[in-house]
Amino acid sequence: MMKRFAILLVILSLFGCAQKNLNSGNYDAAIRKSVRKLKKKPNSQKHINILTTAWNKANGHNNDRIKFLKTEGRPSHWDEIYSLYMNLKRRQTLVKTLPSAPKGISFSDYDGYIIQAKEKAAEYHYEYGNRLLKKGNREDARRAYNEFTKVKRYYEVYRDLNDMISRAEFAGASNVLFKMQNATPAQLPKQFEQELTKISLYELNRKWLKYHTQEVEGHEYDYTILVNMKVIDVSPQNVKEKHYEESKKIRDGWEYELDENGNVKKDSLGNDIKKPKFRTLTCKVIESQQTKAATIRGSLDFLNNRNGQLLKTAPIAADAFFEHISAKPLGDLRALSPETHQKTKNHPVPFPADGALILQAGTTLKKMVKGIIWENKGLLK
Numbered sequence: 001m002m003k004r005f006a007i008l009l010v011i012l013s014l015f016g017c018a019q020k021n022l023n024s025g026n027y028d029a030a031i032r033k034s035v036r037k038l039k040k041k042p043n044s045q046k047h048i049n050i051l052t053t054a055w056n057k058a059n060g061h062n063n064d065r066i067k068f069l070k071t072e073g074r075p076s077h078w079d080e081i082y083s084l085y086m087n088l089k090r091r092q093t094l095v096k097t098l099p100s101a102p103k104g105i106s107f108s109d110y111d112g113y114i115i116q117a118k119e120k121a122a123e124y125h126y127e128y129g130n131r132l133l134k135k136g137n138r139e140d141a142r143r144a145y146n147e148f149t150k151v152k153r154y155y156e157v158y159r160d161l162n163d164m165i166s167r168a169e170f171a172g173a174s175n176v177l178f179k180m181q182n183a184t185p186a187q188l189p190k191q192f193e194q195e196l197t198k199i200s201l202y203e204l205n206r207k208w209l210k211y212h213t214q215e216v217e218g219h220e221y222d223y224t225i226l227v228n229m230k231v232i233d234v235s236p237q238n239v240k241e242k243h244y245e246e247s248k249k250i251r252d253g254w255e256y257e258l259d260e261n262g263n264v265k266k267d268s269l270g271n272d273i274k275k276p277k278f279r280t281l282t283c284k285v286i287e288s289q290q291t292k293a294a295t296i297r298g299s300l301d302f303l304n305n306r307n308g309q310l311l312k313t314a315p316i317a318a319d320a321f322f323e324h325i326s327a328k329p330l331g332d333l334r335a336l337s338p339e340t341h342q343k344t345k346n347h348p349v350p351f352p353a354d355g356a357l358i359l360q361a362g363t364t365l366k367k368m369v370k371g372i373i374w375e376n377k378g379l380l381k
Contacts, residue, residue, distance in 0.1 A: 022050050027054040027057050027061075028058060030050055031051060031058065031095070034048075035097065035098060038098055038102075051095070052105060056104070058091060059088060062084045075120070075128075078121035078124055079121050082118055085110050085113045089110045089111075119154075121154060122154040125148070126151050129148045129151075132144035136171075138171065138173075138174065138222075142168070142172035144164075145168035148164050148168055173207075173208050173210050174209050174222040174381060175220070175221045176209065176211045176224070179197065180196055180226070181227070184229055189355035192358060192362050195366070196227060197213045197214070199369065201370075208381075223303060223304060224303040224305055225301070225302055225373060226300070226303060227298065228300070228301055229297075231298065233295045233296075234292070234293070234358065236292075237292050240288070240291070241287065241288055242286075243284070243287075244285055244287070245331075246335050247283075248336075249278045250279065250280075255277045256275075282331055282332065282335050283329050283331030283336055284330040284331050285327050285328070285344075286328045286330070287326075291323050293322070294357035295318075295361070296362070297317045298317075299313045311379055314372050316369060316372070320364070324348070324349050325346065326348050326349075327340060
């Protein structure tokens with residue numbers, strides 16, 4: 001009894017949903033639910049009535065809209081006309097899955113209309129995109145690209161569409177040149193600019209924004225990201241000496257323990273008492289600290305080449321520091337601490353060349369510059 005009641009509830013629910021969709025004007029939902037019900041119970045007059053009513057209303061609305069759009073005659077309407085014909089065909093295909101079409105429902109051949117609308121829509125978007133592209137400006141090129149991609153919705157292969165898409169994509173892209181300028185009197189190593197401009201900006205590329213690290217003669221760039229070097233300084237070679245002495249007590253044999261009268265003490269068995277004997281070792285140390293530093297300072301400037309506007313500037317700086325510590329012992333090495341003993345194994349080394357330190361600082365600067373560019377990736381359009 002309960003099982004029959006549950007089935008009845010489901011049936012009533014399906015009927016109620018279909019009727020509710022019909023009443024609210026959601027005709028396609030009403031059609032789908034009615035078809036699903038009629039596949040199980042082909043003679044359900046309630047669902048036949050819902051299906052027929054929803055079918056006629058949905059098709060009537062679509063056909064009225066198609067008639068209006070065709071009468072108005074705007075080429076831009078062909079997208080909607082195509083969609084409306086596809087709605088009619090999909091609706092018809094669904095109802096055809098029933099064993100037989102209910103009375104009051106007749107089928108039509110929409111293929112010719114669909115093909116015509118498809119051809120007209122593709123032609124409109126292609127021609128409109130072509131006109132936009134001929135205007136020769138970036139924004140219209142981007143709009144042209146969107147029009148050409150709409151053609152792809154209808155035809156994968158169409159005239160010279162792929163070539164037109166490539167042309168629009170190229171014309172619509174903003175190009176960013178990343179380069180360096182040395183505004184200091186100091187001469188940089190040849191490799192400095194090469195290494196700095198090897199920075200990978202590929203992951204920053206977007207649909208309409210392309211980064212370039214190599215300038216091509218004759219190519220126009222919309223933006224420039226300029227590494228403007230303003231300070232390049234290398235300190236003199238510096239050697240700082242420090243003199244100190246270290247000492248340590250070590251065990252050096254034994255000696256007799258004497259009492260206050262100077263006599264050797266005896267233990268309870270009458271044996272002489274002995275004690276450890278210590279002596280102090282010393283070692284003088286001459287410690288040498290070699291240092292040299294390079295500093296580079298400047299700014300990272302974001303420039304709009306179209307109007308010469310400075311969009312943003314950010315300070316940049318990097319340092320490279322050379323330090324080497326060695327020590328020369330004068331005395332007994334056993335007096336030295338492990339740390340000092342390690343220093344005595346080091347000997348003075350040649351100072352790095354100025355260029356080597358500048359290149360080292362450049363490596364640090366490169367990471368900083370990329371971080372700033374990444375943080376400001378939304379600045380350029």
